[in-house]
Structure formats: C-alpha cells, structure tokens
Amino acid sequence: MKHALALLAPLLGLGLGLALSRLAAGATDCKFLGPAEHLTFTPAARARWLAPRVRAPGLLDSLYGTVRRFLSVVQLNPFPSELVKALLNELASVKVNEVVRYEAGYVVCAVIAGLYLLLVPTAGLCFCCCRCHRRCGGRVKTEHKALACERAALMVFLLLTTLLLLIGVVCAFVTNQRTHEQMGPSIEAMPETLLSLRGLVSDVPQELQAVAQQFSLPQEQVSEELDGVGVSIGSAIHTQLRSSVYPLLAAVGSLGQVLQVSVHNLQTLNATVVELQAGQQDLEPAIREHRDRLLELLQEAGCQGDCAGALSRARTLELGADFSQVPSVDHVLHQLKGVPKANFSSMVQEENSTFNALPALAAMQTSSLVQELKKAVAQQPEGVRTLAEGFPVLEAASRWAQALQEVEESSRPYLQEVQRYETYRWIMGCVLCSVVLFVVLCNLLGLNLGVWGLSAREDPSHPEAKGEAGACFLMAGVGLSFLFAAPLILLVFATFLVGGNVQTLVCRSWENGELFEFADTPGNLPPSMNLSQLLGLRKNISIHQAYQQCKEGAALWTVLQLNDSYDLEEHLDISQYTNKLRQELQSLKVDTQSLDLLSSAARRDLEALQSSGLQHIHYPDFLVQIQRPVVKTSMEQLAQELQGLAQAQDNSVLGQRLQDEAHRLRNLHREKVVPQQSLVAKLNLSVRALESSAPNLQLETSDVLANVTYLKGELPAWAARILRNVSECFLAREMGYFSQYVAWVREEVTQRIATCQPLSGALDNSRVILCDMMADPWNAFWFCLAWCTFFLIPSIIFAVKTSKYFRPIRKRLSSTSSEETQLFHIPRVTSLKL
Numbered sequence: 001m002k003h004a005l006a007l008l009a010p011l012l013g014l015g016l017g018l019a020l021s022r023l024a025a026g027a028t029d030c031k032f033l034g035p036a037e038h039l040t041f042t043p044a045a046r047a048r049w050l051a052p053r054v055r056a057p058g059l060l061d062s063l064y065g066t067v068r069r070f071l072s073v074v075q076l077n078p079f080p081s082e083l084v085k086a087l088l089n090e091l092a093s094v095k096v097n098e099v100v101r102y103e104a105g106y107v108v109c110a111v112i113a114g115l116y117l118l119l120v121p122t123a124g125l126c127f128c129c130c131r132c133h134r135r136c137g138g139r140v141k142t143e144h145k146a147l148a149c150e151r152a153a154l155m156v157f158l159l160l161t162t163l164l165l166l167i168g169v170v171c172a173f174v175t176n177q178r179t180h181e182q183m184g185p186s187i188e189a190m191p192e193t194l195l196s197l198r199g200l201v202s203d204v205p206q207e208l209q210a211v212a213q214q215f216s217l218p219q220e221q222v223s224e225e226l227d228g229v230g231v232s233i234g235s236a237i238h239t240q241l242r243s244s245v246y247p248l249l250a251a252v253g254s255l256g257q258v259l260q261v262s263v264h265n266l267q268t269l270n271a272t273v274v275e276l277q278a279g280q281q282d283l284e285p286a287i288r289e290h291r292d293r294l295l296e297l298l299q300e301a302g303c304q305g306d307c308a309g310a311l312s313r314a315r316t317l318e319l320g321a322d323f324s325q326v327p328s329v330d331h332v333l334h335q336l337k338g339v340p341k342a343n344f345s346s347m348v349q350e351e352n353s354t355f356n357a358l359p360a361l362a363a364m365q366t367s368s369l370v371q372e373l374k375k376a377v378a379q380q381p382e383g384v385r386t387l388a389e390g391f392p393v394l395e396a397a398s399r400w401a402q403a404l405q406e407v408e409e410s411s412r413p414y415l416q417e418v419q420r421y422e423t424y425r426w427i428m429g430c431v432l433c434s435v436v437l438f439v440v441l442c443n444l445l446g447l448n449l450g451v452w453g454l455s456a457r458e459d460p461s462h463p464e465a466k467g468e469a470g471a472c473f474l475m476a477g478v479g480l481s482f483l484f485a486a487p488l489i490l491l492v493f494a495t496f497l498v499g500g501n502v503q504t505l506v507c508r509s510w511e512n513g514e515l516f517e518f519a520d521t522p523g524n525l526p527p528s529m530n531l532s533q534l535l536g537l538r539k540n541i542s543i544h545q546a547y548q549q550c551k552e553g554a555a556l557w558t559v560l561q562l563n564d565s566y567d568l569e570e571h572l573d574i575s576q577y578t579n580k581l582r583q584e585l586q587s588l589k590v591d592t593q594s595l596d597l598l599s600s601a602a603r604r605d606l607e608a609l610q611s612s613g614l615q616h617i618h619y620p621d622f623l624v625q626i627q628r629p630v631v632k633t634s635m636e637q638l639a640q641e642l643q644g645l646a647q648a649q650d651n652s653v654l655g656q657r658l659q660d661e662a663h664r665l666r667n668l669h670r671e672k673v674v675p676q677q678s679l680v681a682k683l684n685l686s687v688r689a690l691e692s693s694a695p696n697l698q699l700e701t702s703d704v705l706a707n708v709t710y711l712k713g714e715l716p717a718w719a720a721r722i723l724r725n726v727s728e729c730f731l732a733r734e735m736g737y738f739s740q741y742v743a744w745v746r747e748e749v750t751q752r753i754a755t756c757q758p759l760s761g762a763l764d765n766s767r768v769i770l771c772d773m774m775a776d777p778w779n780a781f782w783f784c785l786a787w788c789t790f791f792l793i794p795s796i797i798f799a800v801k802t803s804k805y806f807r808p809i810r811k812r813l814s815s816t817s818s819e820e821t822q823l824f825h826i827p828r829v830t831s832l833k834l
Contacts, residue, residue: 030729036736039217041744044210044754046203051763053189055772063171064776067783068503074105079514085524086548090157106497117486120793123479124482127800151454151805155447158474158798162257162443165791169436172784176429179777183422187415193762193769194408203753204556211745211753212387218737222377226370229730232364233590237719237724238355245355245597248707249348252598255704256344262693263336266614269335269686276323280533283672284319287631289315290665293643294642295305295659300369305648310641313633320629321680324716328624335612342601354595362590373584383571387745428491429781435484436788442477443799446470450806456831470802478799481792488789495782499775508773516544557750568749572742578735585727590719598708610701619691628686630676635669638662 080102100107103794294314298307453467509515518524520542546559598606612758643663649655 012022029627030732036733037221039221040218040736040739041214041741041742042210042750043752044207044214045755046207050193050765051770052761053765055555055768055776060175060777060780063175063780067776070783071503071779073450074109074500075103075450077102077229077520079505079509079519081518081524086526089526091466095356103501104498108222108495109496113489116489116789118534120485120489121482124479124485127478127482140641142769147788147805151802154802154805156665156797157450158443158802159447160310160794161791161795161798162440162447165436165788165795166440168784168787168791169433171442172436172781172788173432173768175777175781175784176426176433178757179774179781180422180426182420182777184502187419188774189765189769191408193765194404194411194792196581202240208387208749211748212380214386214739214744216385218734218741219377219380219538219738220673222734224372225730225734226373228363229370229373229588230363230366231359232730233366233588233723233726234359237362237590237722237801238358239489240575240722241718244711245595246352246599248704248711249351249355251345251704252602252708254346256342256348256602256695258338258693258700259605260340260344262609262614262690262697263339264556265689266329266336266527267333269683270329271620272328272679272683273326276321276676276683279317279672279676279679280321280323283630283668286668286672287317287319290661290668291315294661297654297661300654302651302654303645304650305645306641307645312646313641316633316637317635318632320332321625322628322630322743323625326625327618328444329617331361332614332617336608338603339603339608342599342605344602344605347599347602351595351597358590358595365590366588368586369584376580376584379577381574381577384745387571392831425495426653428487432484432488432491432785433788435480436488436785436792437587438561439477439795440479442473443795446473446477446799446806448804449473450802453806460752461797462528467806471806474803475800478803482795485789485792488785488792492782493785495778496786499779499782502770502775503779507767507775510767513544516547519543532819533660543793546756547760547763550756551764553755555749555751556754557757559756566748572740572745574738578731578738580636581734582731585731588723588727591716595715596706597712603708605707606701606705610698610705614690615694616697617690619687619695621688621693623691626680626687630680631669632675635665639665639669679725681686735760 080098083094083098083102201448291314294317295311297303298311298314309800447470451470453465454471506515509518516530541560549559639662642658644663645654646662649658
C-alpha cells in the first residue's frame with residue numbers, strides 16, 4: 001500500500017503538471033528574460049552656448065539714461081518702416097523730404113549747431129577786433145557804489161559756470177576714454193559672433209552622422225543578447241516543461257522500483273512454495289511414523305497416567321497446511337522472465353540529466369542561426385544610414401555659411417576703418433577736452449589771481465600785477481573758447497548725428513520690438529536678407545517668434561518648422577529591418593527528440609508487467625494455507641506431555657520408550673517443523689506485499705505508459721509553442737532597444753541638434769555691443785562735450801565781464817557823483833588863510 005501511495009502522488013503531480021504546461025504553452029510570459037537594459041547614448045549635439053555679454057553697472061548709467069531721454073525728446077517719430085523698406089530695396093526711391101520729416105529733431109539741432117558755428121566764431125572775431133582797437137573790454141574806468149556787488153556777482157556766476165564746465169569736461173574725458181576702450185573689443189567681437197552663427201548649421205551634418213553611428217549601440221546590445229538566446233530558449237522550455245517531465249520521470253522511477261520489488265516478491269513466493277511443498281513431502285512420513293508409534297505405546301495396558309489425553313492428541317499429529325493446494329505462479333513468472341532488464345534508477349537519472357541539459361542543447365542547436373541573426377543585426381537600416389541626407393538645413397548650410405563669410409569678410413575693412421576713425425575721434429576728443437579743461441584752468445587761475453589782486457589793492461604800496469595777471473588768464477580762456485568753438489560744435493554734431501540715430505533708429509526699435517515687426521512684415525526685407533529663402537524653407541517664419549524660441553533654447557527643427565519639409569519618421573522607420581529579424585527568429589528550432597523519457601528496455605519491462613497477470617493471482621488461497629499450522633498438534637507440548645508420562649510409568653521399558661519418543665518428537669519439530677514455519681512466515685510477507693500492490697499495479701503501469709507516450713508525442717509541439725513565445729518575447733525585448741534608439745534620435749534631432757541659442761545670443765550680444773557698449777558711451781561723450789561747448793558761451797561772457805574788475809581802476813570822479821556817493825573820497829587840499 002505504501003508503494004501505491006508513493007506512486008500515486010507523482011501521478012497526481014503529473015496530471016497537474018500537464019495542465020499547467022498546457023496553460024503555459026498558450027500564454028506569453030516574458031519575465032524569464034529579465035528587465036531590458038537602458039541604453040545610454042552619447043549626446044550628438046555640440047555645445048553652442050554663446051556667452052551673453054552684459055555691461056557691468058556703473059556710475060555712468062544715470063548719465064546714459066539722461067542721454068536716452070534727451071534723444072527720445074529729439075526723435076519723437078516712430079520707426080520709419082516705409083523709409084527703411086525703400087532704403088533696403090530701392091535706394092533711388094527714397095525722398096529727401098521724407099528723410100527730413102523723420103529727422104526733424106536732428107534738423108533743429110543742426111540749425112542750432114549751425115547758428116553756434118556761425119555766431120560764436122563771428123562774435124569772437126568781432127570781439128578780437130574790438131579789443132585790438134581798445135573799444136571793448138579793458139578795465140573799469142570809475143569806481144561807484146555798486147562796483148563790489150557787480151564784481152562779486154560776476155565772480156560767482158563765472159565760478160559756477162566754470163564748475164559746470166569742469167563737471168562736463170571730466171565726464172567728457174571719462175566717456176571719451178570709455179568709448180575708446182569699448183570700441184576695440186566690441187569691433188573684435190563682431191567676427192566672433194558671425195563665426196558662431198556660421199557654426200549654427202555647419203556642424204549639423206557631422207551631428208546627424210554621429211546620431212546615425214550610434215545605431216551601433218542597440219546593435220551591439222542585441223548581438224550580445226543573441227549569444228545567450230539559445231540558453232534562454234532552452235531555459236524557458238525547461239522551466240515550462242519541468243512541471244510535466246519531473247513528475248513523469250519520478251513516476252517512472254517509482255514504478256520501476258515497484259516492478260523490481262513485485263518481481264522479487266513473486267520469485268520469493270514461488271521459491272518458498274516449492275520449498276514448503278518439498279518440506280511437506282519429507283515431514284509427512286515422519287509425522288505419520290511418530291503418530292503410529294505413539295498410538296501403539298499409549299494404547300498399551302500398562303500405561304499409567306493421562307494416557308487417554310495424550311492418545312487423543314497423538315491421533316491429531318498430522319500436517320495442518322497443504323501447500324500443494326496453492327495456485328501456481330509459473331505462468332506469471334514466465335511472463336516476467338528477465339524482468340527488469342532496464343536499470344530504472346540510472347535511466348531516470350540519465351533522462352533528468354538530458355532534460356536539465358536542454359539550455360546547453362538549445363544553445364548548440366541554435367548557434368548557426370544565431371550567427372545568421374548577428375549578420376542581419378549588423379546591417380544598418382537604409383533610413384538611418386541616410387538620416388543626414390536631404391536634411392533641409394543642409395541644403396542651405398553652404399549658402400548660410402557663405403553669406404555670413406561674405407558679411408564677415410566685407411565687414412572687416414569697414415571695421416578697421418571704424419577703428420581708425422575711432423582713433424582720430426578719440427584723439428580729437430582728448431584734444432578738445434583738454435582745451436576745455438585749459439579754459440577751466442584759466443578761469444580758475446584768473447579768479448584766484450583776481451581775488452588775490454583785489455585783496456592786495458587796499459595797500460597803496462602793493463603793485464596790481466596780480467589782478468592784471470588774473471584778467472589775462474580769463475581773457476586767455478575767452479580766446480581759447482572762441483578759437484575752438486567751431487571744432488567743438490562740429491565734433492559734437494557729427495558724433496550726435498551718428499550716435500543719436502543709432503540709438504533712436506536701431507537700439508530703441510530693437511528694444512521695443514519694432515525691428516522684429518519690420519523684419520516679419522513680408523516685402524520689407526530684400527530677398528538676400530530673407531531668412532526663409534536663405535535657409536530654403538517652404539514657408540516664411542517669424543523672426544521675432546524664432547528669436548523667442550531660440551532664446552528659450554529651442555532647436556532649429558522647432559524654430560524653422562522643418563517637419564513640413566523633412567519626414568523624420570520615414571528615416572526612423574525600421575520596420576523592414578525588424579521584419580527581417582522577426583523572420584530569422586521565427587526560424588529558430590530546438591529538437592527535443594533526445595529526451596526519451598522511457599527507454600525501450602524499460603518500456604518492455606513495463607509492458608511485460610502489464611501483461612503478466614500478476615493481479616490475477618488468487619492470493620487468498622495462499623493466505624488460507626498460511627493461516628493453518630504446519631502440524632495440527634503442538635509437537636512441543638506433546639513431547640513435554642510424553643516426558644511427564646514417561647516419569648509416571650512403573651514399567652521402566654514403557655517409560656523409556658515414551659521418553660525416547662518425546663526426544664525424537666522434539667528433534668523432528670526442531671529439524672523439520674521450525675524451518676517450515678519460517679518459510680510460511682516468509683511466504684506470508686511476499687503474499688501480503690503482492691496482494692497490496694498487484695491490484696493497482698496494472699492501472700498504474702497503464703497510466704505511466706500512456707502519459708509517457710502522450711508527453712513524448714506532445715513534447716515537440718509544446719517546445720515549438722514555447723519557442724515561438726520565447727522568440728516573440730526576445731524580439732519584443734530587442735525591438736525595445738531599437739525603439740529606445742528611435743526615441744532618442746527623435747528627441748535629439750527635434751530638440752537638441754542645431755540649437756539656435758547662438759542666434760538669439762548673437763542678436764542679444766550684438767544689441768549689447770552696439771547699444772550698451774558702443775552707443776551709450778558714444779552718446780554720453782557728445783552729450784558731455786555739448787554740455788561744455790554750450791557752457792563756453794556764459795563762460796566767455798562772465799570771464800570778459802569779470803576781467804575788467806581785476807585790472808587797475810582809473811580813479812576819475814564821475815560828474816554826476818558827489819563826495820558822498822564816491823566810494824573812496826579823497827578831500828582836496830585847500831590853502832590856509834592867514
């Protein structure tokens with residue numbers, strides 16, 4: 001019964017395993033492959049970050065703001081779109097009156113500058129002629145009561161004017177130097193900015209080529225995993241079939257053990273029966289002989305004691321079991337002759353080893369096909385290989401680079417000229433600022449010497465040379481002012497006209513977006529400056545929108561809307577490539593014929609057991625004889641009873657004979673009966689074992705043979721289904737790597753390659769260079785120089801007026817003044833009357 005239970009458990013497991021295998025064969029579970037690797041691609045986009053230029057905040061910022069506000073008052077007109085359009089497209093159509101109307105504020109300033117240029121030098125010439133003829137200027141002829149007040153007021157006004165000139169000239173010096181310092185680096189930054197714009201699209205082919213080359217990453221990953229695909233397939237087949245194969249092999253092994261034990265028990269049963277029958281043939285005459293003698297002795301007249309009881313027991317001294325009556329098992333033994341021929345234990349171990357070697361077996365069987373798959377994987381899809389071909393920007397890259405190169409080359413001579421003229425302007429600015437500074441020094445020296453001379457005038461013995469020297473310094477400043485008034489106003493107006501228009505026409509419209517609106521309006525720009533035509537795009541793009549997108553770091557793909565002119569998805573379509581891989585993978589095969597599950601010898605053994613009729617033996621007939629005693633009467637008790645009767649006899653001869661019979665009876669029991677009893681016990685064990693296992697053995701053998709036959713027949717189909725599922729899982733996993741590449745390419749091309757940040761950075765830097773670093777100091781310079789230039793007029797007036805009070809005064813009495821009204825009254829000397 002224990003063997004039956006031990007065999008039934010694997011069979012139940014086998015049935016469950018078969019059901020699970022059917023379910024597993026019909027479902028696709030890809031967990032056995034493990035998680036897919038995350039590919040790390042090297043960014044193909046080159047860093048094109050253009051460092052922003054920013055003017056550092058300083059003390060001159062408030063001055064720059066003042067100049068801008070002044071220029072906004074001078075130029076009240078908005079951006080002249082029509083005028084600039086005519087200038088860019090057809091210069092001959094520009095009307096002078098339109099230019100004058102737009103430049104009305106500058107025309108007014110030009111009129112003022114012209115009047116200054118005409119009047120101040122003329123006034124200086126007249127003043128010079130007048131001074132030569134001693135008609136104007138000179139000295140105070142008479143003293144009067146308000147002389148001190150007038151002199152003090154003039155001195156204060158001259159001092160204030162001089163201080164304002166000093167402030168202006170200091171600012172002019174600083175802004176002149178700042179302009180000169182900023183001009184050189186700013187001009188040198190222009191080619192650098194153009195160079196960065198040239199690289200905006202010139203590197204795109206190399207970047208796209210780098211993107212295409214990184215297709216090797218998924219190729220290498222797939223090729224590496226193909227090395228283990230055979231093992232993965234074998235492992236999957238092993239994993240999904242082991243719930244069927246292991247229980248079946250265990251059932252076969254258990255059945256083999258049952259077969260071996262059953263055959264052994266049957267052979268033992270037959271041998272024991274033969275021995276028992278032979279023993280009975282020897283035992284029966286001996287018992288009969290002993291019984292006859294005992295009956296003769298116990299029936300003698302001189303027998304004393306309980307001879308009657310012993311006689312009754314002696315009469316039953318005969319065989320109890322008759323083993324000649326048990327059924328014969330010769331026909332069963334004949335069927336099982338030589339069984340088992342197979343070593344079930346080693347066979348099951350070998351089959352387990354073969355089944356466990358499925359991963360290595362699958363790897364060997366798929367090695368050649370894996371090499372073919374590697375060759376297919378190593379090929380690059382046509383779309384990926386031609387990714388860089390037909391890219392819209394590439395067609396315009398040469399035109400773009402050539403245009404920028406022409407601009408760079410053509411601008412270099414102009415930039416050199418600008419630097420040269422800037423040097424002249426700086427030198428002239430330094431000279432004129434020095435002149436103004438010398439005028440300031442003359443005024444200050446003149447005031448100091450004049451005040452010193454006035455303080456010393458109260459001492460009659462002190463000479464009045466100091467006052468005269470102060471007046472001369474003041475007049476020297478006046479002469480310099482008249483002499484350099486024309487260069488000053490010319491330099492101021494020239495720099496004002498250039499810098500003012502740059503600020504109001506370019507910088508202001510740049511900052512408020514009017515330039516972008518002008519550029520975005522169709523027809524305003526000539527074809528040579530049209531960005532869409534330059535880049536070969538199918539439709540116009542908004543420069544302002546492109547600028548904003550570039551400032552946010554967008555790529556040219558988004559800015560130029562290249563999806564309308566370039567089908568990226570067509571190049572990233574690798575379906576033909578993956579279909580080829582799918583076809584190659586579907587041709588993978590794994591042969592499981594080497595897994596026999598049951599050898600031919602073992603099958604013959606089980607078939608012999610199945611047809612042997614072991615279960616048809618009538619084991620109860622054996623049990624009937626086994627349950628009977630070998631001898632009906634207990635020979636030991638009878639011998640002991642005879643021993644007692646022998647001692648109770650008075651007849652010594654009878655007693656001796658009884659004692660001899662008791663001794664022989666014991667010897668017969670020991671020599672014949674006890675071995676027979678041992679054989680009966682042995683027979684009992686064999687019969688019991690066969691009786692418990694034989695009824696189910698036929699069914700179990702049939703089930704095992706049927707399951708082996710079924711599994712052996714279905715194993716190739718199951719393996720094929722598992723192989724197909726594993727191939728699909730593997731293909732999906734490998735396609736995931738190519739999908740990672742496609743997603744990375746899509747993101748790289750549309751978001752990172754050819755980022756146009758340099759474009760917005762170049763525009764911002766150009767605005768900073770032109771407006772913040774060049775125009776602001778430039779405009780501040782002419783503003784400060786104009787400040788000084790126009791304050792020279794009050795300086796001239798107050799210097800001329802003040803110089804008269806520093807010269808010695810001719811002490812003549814005014815005819816209209818009395819002694820009381822004269823400032824210094826000296827009484828006349830009168831003669832004394834005697």
